[in-house]
Amino acid sequence: MSKDLLRFATAGSVDDGKSTLVGRLLYDTKSVLADQIEAVQRASVDKGLSTPDLSLLVDGLRAEREQGITIDVAYRYFSTPTREFVLADTPGHVQYTRNTVTGASTAELAVLLVDARHGIVEQTRRHATVLALLRVPRVVLAINKIDLVGYDEETLQTIAKEFGALARSLGFADDAVQTIPVSALVGDNVVDRSPHTSWYEGPTLLEHLESVPVVGPEVAKPFRMPVQYVIRPRRADARSADAPRWGELHDYRGYAGQVAAGVVRPGDAVTVLPEGRATTVTHVDTADGPLDSAGAGRSVTIRLADDIDISRGDMLVATGSEPTVTTEIAATLCWLGDRPLRPGARLLLKHGTRTTPVMVGAPEARLDTETLTEVPAETLELNDIGRVTVRTADALPVDEYADVRATGSFLLIDPPSGNTVAAGLIGTPLALS
Template structure:
């Protein structure tokens, strides 16, 4: 039986208990090594705490331990008999919104924590907005610290209703609300005896059973070429293969394909996977594709079915999250990295910045005009002109081939993460 993998991220406001929830998840699922647990127990005793501080399992930076907050994205890997997990514990502070974008950009599920005493706050809404922008397919609302409100069902229901209404309005499709106490372990791995009014899954049960991935037949196939393989050996004198990871969809031997941006066409002659020929391959498998014609293909090209090939564009309109400390300005020259292709580009316009606004007591998202720049943690709209055409999909159609990075050509610093409107 094949065990699949779920990538998920945690988010929420400061002190809502993200790191404690993650620590409890690792601790109760027996995913903590003995030496890790001993180190946490020693650190907890040094602070005068009898029980281990489970937040220390993820808050690894010295500044995080000193301040009691998460600053960087902490990645953890663990597994149960039913599934493997890649977890990104992201910061809650508004000044680290860019870190939340980094952690959630590849996630298929986001766990948004809310302190039951405080309810839905501005940062909760901001993280829900980021999850919506990044098209995270599944969102779990973990109403934490239920022990501090007497495990009241009415408190949970009110928070779940408010968050669900807001997130649904943003476009978040699948929302599951779970009442938990990370500190006490209620509904994290084991069902809570203190909330018999709740009949849904625990956090781990939901993580183990939520649908993962997409049906390959529902998406057009895309394979960015990462490497051209030409062994030139006596056994394979004419071998020419194009290696890469399939970004979406499925490829089939005999299928007509187009190589972009050149526009040359051919047919898939063979597909090799793990050194063996296969008739079909699908995302996210890494394969080598051989074409029937000896056309020019190199790293950075994109192979796609001819009938479903993306349009080429040099004018990219997109939503970006600015992640660098230096601002992004109109007229700035950058490098745009899309899958395995990197091209020169210039920022033509920055028409607006995404903002949380308060209208009639309700926080919502609006686009506010900005004076031609984005600063750290800003999310805004930009237009970029590239020196060479790109085969971009709309981010709404493909998170892999609809995303890109803007890079400073002087020192290689990542400036912004982008989500394209489409070609």
């Protein structure tokens, strides 16, 4: 029987214990091979530690081990009898805030760690703001290192109250935030309930991860599918004994891609954008055979009733719920480039499966992550979040990011180097309070 899949990310300030928490999850769910555990135990002994340093299960890069910080986004896969998980362990150092954008962009939940000794710090606020801008639907506030404050209930309540006010100002509903006191080092309330927190009646971290809903909001949105490839079988494909007759293959024309939002079924009315031609879905195919329906995240090949000129970069959308087709996009940029944004910069914009040249206007404002208000800005530096207008060479079908995450987001790429310099969120306001 197939199990649900939950995609979640970790975030938080440097040294809050994210890598140790991830290592603890993997260790206590028995998702680590014996030779990996032995290697960690040997390395821990060499470091003079009496207990295994579980962060070594995650910080795999040599530079990470030397500096004692997470640099790259580490994707981990594990499962329990209840559910499968894809975890993105993101860096906590301010220099690598941009990697948090990468890890959280596809997450259905984020685990935001704070050190019980320090409480909410500037990087906590910055990461919470990024999670809100990216519309991550659920957040776990994991108050870590509670053993170092004597498992004090008052400390937990003070931090939880402060974060609750911050979360509400960012637009999170009260039921979207779960506070859990943990000690990643000794395992309190991570997988097993701690005997030291009798005053805490909520779930352990794993219990919460196993119980939250996993049906993404994109399934309930209008149908969207960027076309990745047009399939026209070659004559050689008909040589196998179980292949259809060549006449049937010759007439086959399918449009392959991943459903970005909504659900598609045979008989649905769809429109091809940006051209605007309307037609009807006749078949939804996969390598395993036809489907009665396909939802967001499913890769399929769609056949249409009419012979329309469609190519990579076009988008199939639900007729009657079409996105806006435009060459001018007002958006919020999370600036990821090492060099500041130069007003008037000519870059490449990747939206869905289409890449087009663009010109980026001067920033209209920048988000002050401390006050959560807009402030004037002449440029955007690394990790800045600002509001700009982007003009595209080709017309693009776009949604508001608040409505459809997949088609309301884009990347900006530096043409000479090919580096991604910004993540764009269409129509997202800066002032979240």
